[in-house]
Amino acid sequence: MRQLFWFWYALFLIGLLAVLAMMRSNSGAVLIMSFDGDAIHMAQIVLRMQAGQVPHLDFLTPLGAMAFLPIVWLMDLGFGVGGAFAYAPVMITLVMLPALYWVGLSRFAPSGALALGAVFLVQMLALVHGGVAPTVTASMYYNNWCWAVGALLVALAVVPSRLNNRWTLLAEPMILGVGVGFLLLTKATFAVFLLPALILALLIGRQFKMLAFSVLWSMVFLTCITLPLGGLTYWQGYVQDLMFVANSAARGQPGAPLVLMLLAPAQIVGVLAVLTGIVFLRQARKSGSALVLLALVAGWVLITHQNWQNDPHWLIPAGVLVLALARDVELYNRFGWPLKRALQIVSVMLMTLGMPLLVTQIQSLLIHNSLRPDRFAAVFRSPANNDLRFRGAKDGDYRIDRPFTALASSGAKPTVLAGETLPDCQKSTGLVAELIETGKRLDQMSQAKGAQTLYADWINGLWLFSDTAPLTGGAPWYYGGTPGFAAAEFVVVPLCPMGQDVRRMVLSEIEQDPALSFSEVLRNDLFILLKQD
Template identity: 30%
Template sequence: MSFAIVQLGLALCLLPALVWVGVSRLGPVGAVFFGVSILAIATSMVGGQTDTSSSISVHYNRWAWAIGLTGLALAVLMPRKPSSGARMFEGAAIGVIMAVLALLKVTFFLGFTVPVVVGLLLHKNNKGLGVAIFAGLGVVAATTLVMGVTFWGAYFDDLIRVATSKNRPFPGESLMSLLTAPQYLATSIVAFMACVTLRQSDQGKAAFLLLICLPGFYYITFQNFGNDPIWLIFLMVFLMANRPDRDMRNAMGWSMRGAAAIITGAAFAIVAPIYLNVLTSSLHHYAVNTASYAPFLPIVAEDIQTANIRSQSVSTLQRVDGGASGLEGFVSEPLEKEPRMLGGIVFPECQNQTGVVATVHAISGAISQIIPAKGGALYVADVVSAHWIEAGMMPAKGSAPWYYGGLPGFENAEYLLVPKCPALLSVRNAMLAEIQAHENVLLTPLDETPLYGFFRIDVLDVEKSSKNEVEREQKS
């Protein structure tokens, strides 16, 4: 209920700007379509795609699309009757929106900055651009006042760490696939033809603005899980706002008004499954079969639930031993020549395929019984690290719930948990390699089960130890 109320609050915040876009730039059909679409994206109960299962996962992507496309409409759609007061209001709204995007998900900020700035300049809205800059700086100042100056250094450090991480450079298809793969090629053709149609209807400025929007659209889609081309909704609205005159024809005699209508219909046909899923998600959520879901954190909270395939159905992936099975020469090489060992415990080449939640719950329940670890700072050698929540422990200061590289926060940890069948094997092995490289860390095994190894972390005084060793050698 809290989550639904927050989304409703976001929709209400966007409503004035959406109404203004509709009144000042669009006809009745375009205004209603754009407004309903943005509000549906903001309040949806699915992350997108075509799976009707209710999910609040990656909600920040939806919110960023709703917020960003609203600001983009104010910047690149030409108002019918520009006025000084309206331009200042639009500039303030755009500035706040861009600052929010920079804090919510910087991918959207990077993708929308160029078309927003160019749109304001081409529409000769210099006053709006100035107000937007001051409004954005106001949000930065307010954030600094609340969070402190050190927040920005930490935030930029996180951005750099994620951008340079080899663990997950992008969450889905490659950028080249989004441009040329059969599944996405129709989207590229529609986008290209929309620009051509506007150019051939003597709307060079509109064609140019749409063209410079495309790199940002593709970059954002490339960086978002699911690779949903939500931006096709904006392309449709853009064509509605710049619909060619009835008598406009190109050199071949084709009606540009008819071409724009065909392209708009084609864009809707491509995005329709995702769009209709988003639009009807609240109805699906209301009628969902709760028997197919279970609490995400049974001990801590009953209200956040996850699909049974994550919570109750556990399966693992393990490499086949070619020599033992008669498949010599046909199976993949092991990731490492020797099994990874730590503190005398062997960690096999195994990866959790489904049931990650159930595994985390079982491990958390087990380590919660280790009395010395109660309330201690826990570090987990895996891509996810939510075990501390149910284990009665604390996260290591400086660590993160998702792994992107390095050992952030390890120096503040008191205990180390190493799953024997992690959610991502490559991450666990990379973390263990870095942990083993620490010369001043002593790991004492406290518990071992078929699911995990659990260690106490002791930091050694290397300088003192070296001095003592030198003194012993001198005495001998």
């Protein structure tokens, strides 16, 4: 059986990929249960890109083009936005499956290879970003892609290969270079914080040729992807957007402060466990591996800190890594502990601590496969995109409840518009329903048809629900400042937004900019409409 593991491992990867891929679509659609705003954010960007617009040049986003291009490519082949979203990670996984197969066989025992393969596939194809709540969402799917690809690259660079042949010399630099390029063009923080550890691992392992050829492959990949998007101009815009968001008061730090995050129960046990593993590696005379693991931990922690909800998805990959590094350890420490067994215990601890997140992601696919499509509605105006549906609908029509569910925001600063203090209200649900109703009411105004319209909330996607147009140079998700505001002909101010502080920031930015002037032209129970003077 062990001698035929190469066959059973291929069968395992292909079979699991097929099963998980089928679960990403339910009756030909993706059914969104929560975080509706994230699905609208994704839909805005891919539809704008399909129309020929370029991220960072035509609209502001801190995410790289590869977070959306796989979806756009499938839409160009005829898929709707839901179907393209469902199968984009399947397409990416098919491309990377030979690399996953090779890394598993060349660097791990069967148990480690199976663990790496399962984590990679579940992470890539999950329909939830993390957390512990059972749900289905498009929220931060690009983080899942980066965690999966990052784990594969770490295993490739850090764990010594047991097989050395022409494939190693030719293919491994390509895997590493293209993988780093993918991370950089998907979410740059993953590449920035993992790259030092990857380079350190190659230098300590004296893999200078692999490092050089990896850099070459990375440059080839980055050039091929970004040259059609504008080349140097694209990179200038990308860096500017990253710097803008990093300094943004609205989104510069999406989670808790770093120290508080590390002290949280979900983090501190894992960090202490991996630091213990580093001590054991030093005692086992693997100082190089210990140093690389320390650099990895720093990178993983910083990545986690930059991601909303601060989910430590690095725990299981760290456990698999420690298990592989313990393989040839035979020494005992001065307390008489067998260090191989000690490292194996640390590995089991790390993987156990990471299991709740993995279980949540597996559940997302099982839940999605069990949902009733008739309880979800297609909400976008274009029938071509009816394969992305949202919960809360029955018989294809959304029910608008008044008043909307709201959260008391007694600690929030008041929002003042033209000397009037707006209601202290913040929605917890009802975003899609309100956008639909707002779009209908705007369509009753002939002046609003084709007009670029700013929505004073987190999400700026009214054009998906009405005959209005997206903001030129605007931000599909608000990060602060006035991006695209000068092009706005109308501003819709919701009376009960998803982000009360965001509404206040938008109106404050308009008030402070002398080049922007808007006056009220309409008011109802949903919003106040301002028109450019």
